[in-house]
Amino acid sequence: MLIRPTTAFAHPVLSPHTDDYGDRTFDILLEIEESPEAGEVVLSGHYVLDDGDVTELIRSRQATVGIVVESLETYFQTFVPLSGTLFTLEFKRGELRGRVGIQAVVAATEDGVALRSPHIASDYPAHTKSLQPGQIVAASSIHWFEAGLDKLLPMESIFRLIANEEMGDGMFQVGLDTEAIQIEVNRKLYDTIYGIRGSSMRDILLPSLFLPAVMNALDAMRTSGSEGLRWHRVIEARCSNEGITIDANTDLAWAAQRLLEGPLGLLGTLFKEEDR
C-alpha cells in the first residue's frame, strides 16, 4: 500500500514528509513510458538513499526495499521487492489506468529490527526504534501520473455548440448538465463561430470562448454532481496529468489557461498571419 503523507507513525520513518532523519533523503528517479492505445506502461528508474544505517538494513536483509504501484481504477496494487537500486517494471496487460501512484518503500523483515541511524531525531525514545516485520523504515514521496487515453483527448472534443434563439447578440451561455459542455449562442453567432471553426482563425475561439467555459466547468467540479459526465472525466484526467488540484483555493483562470496551454499566446500568431 502507498504510505500517504498523512499517515502517522509511533517510530521514526525516513520520508520527505517527516523530519525524523534530519536532512537524510530517500526518493526515486522515475521514467514512465506509456503506450495508452495498447494499455502498456513501463516504469523504470532507481532509488536514492543516503542514510548509512537504512542502507545497511537493506544490505543485511533486515529490511527490504520495493516499489509500490497503485491504480485503484483498475483494482490493482502491487509491491515489487528490489534486489538493487535500479528497477524496470512492466505492466502490459492493461493493469494501469487513471491516477496511478508510485512509491519506494523500505520495510522491516525481521522481529526487533533496530534503527541506529545517528540522524534520527533525539526525541524518539529507545523503545520506538525496534521494528516488527512489515513496519515502515522509509517511504519516498508518491509520484503520480495519469494512465490511459483520457488525458490525450483534445479539449475541443468536450464542447458542443448549440443554436438558441433566446440568446442575445454576442452573448453565450455555458451548460454543464450534459455529457459535453454546451455552449449556447443565437443563430447568427452560431453561424459565425461555425465558420471560424473551419478557418485559420479557429484558434481565436480558445481564449474567447473555451477559456471562460473551462473556468465554469472547473468551478462546477469543486462540488460533487458532475463526476459521471464526460467533460468532467476528461478535464479531471488532464488536471491529474498536469498536477492541478481542483478545490476551493484553485485559481480557476490560471488552471484553465494551463489546460488550454496558454491560449492567449495564440493571438500573436493570428495577428501575424492577418498582417501578412
Added chain:
Amino acid sequence: MSKLLYVGQQTADFLSDNIEEHLDRYREAGFEDLESSGDWRIPLSVEVDLTPLEDLIADNGRDAEVRNSMLVGHALASLTPSLARENRVWIRLSHIEGIAYARERWLHNVSQEKIAQAIRIHFFASTWTQCRDDHALSRLWWNHHIASSIQPDDPERALRLILSTADIRSNLIERARVGTRLPLAKAIVRRLERDAQLAASESAFRNFMKALNIRAAGAQLEIWDEERMDRFIAQCVE
C-alpha cells in the same frame, strides 16, 4: 468468437443525454434499429464470445449473481482491466447484446419517476464506482476479475464468499484499498471459508474489518508469508 464492439463518443453522448426520450426503448423496443447505422459498431482488437450473455438470470439473489459473474467473466475473459474501465464498451453491451438481462434485472417494477435514474445508474458505467458496482454487466465482470485475482484456481468459490452478504462485498470490493492488497484479500477469503460465524454475522465482520483497518494501516504486510498473514487475520477476528 468475434471482435468486441463499442459505441462511438457521439452515440454514447446521444444516449446519455436522451434517456427520457428513449424510455420506451429501454422498457421494450430496444435499440436494434438505431444500431444498424451510425457509430454503434467500433471493433476492438479483443475476441469474445457473447452467447453466454443469453443465459444471464435476472434475479437478485446470491446464486444468480455468482452464476452471472462467472458467465460474464468467461464471455469477456480477454478484456483487460484498463479496457474494462471504458464505459463505451459497457454502453454497447447493455443497450444491445445484454439489454434483455439489464432490463429485466434493473428496470422491472421500477416506478415511472425512478426509471430514468435507474437507467443512468445501470446502463452507462460513467464513473469508476458505477462501473465496478452498478452497471448491469460491468459489475459482474469486475466481480469475476476480483475473485479471479484472489483465487485464480477457483474464482467461483471466492465469488460465493465475497458475494455472500452485501457487507462483505462492500468491505472487500468497494473499499479498494483493502481489496487490492492481494495477500491481505486472499487471507480474508481463506478465513471466511473456514469461519462461518464471521461470514454470517454482520456485526462480527464489521468489527473484524475495523480492527484490520487500524492494524494494517501504515504497514507493508505484503512482505509477510501466508502463515504470518493468517495469524494477523486471526488476531483481528479476536
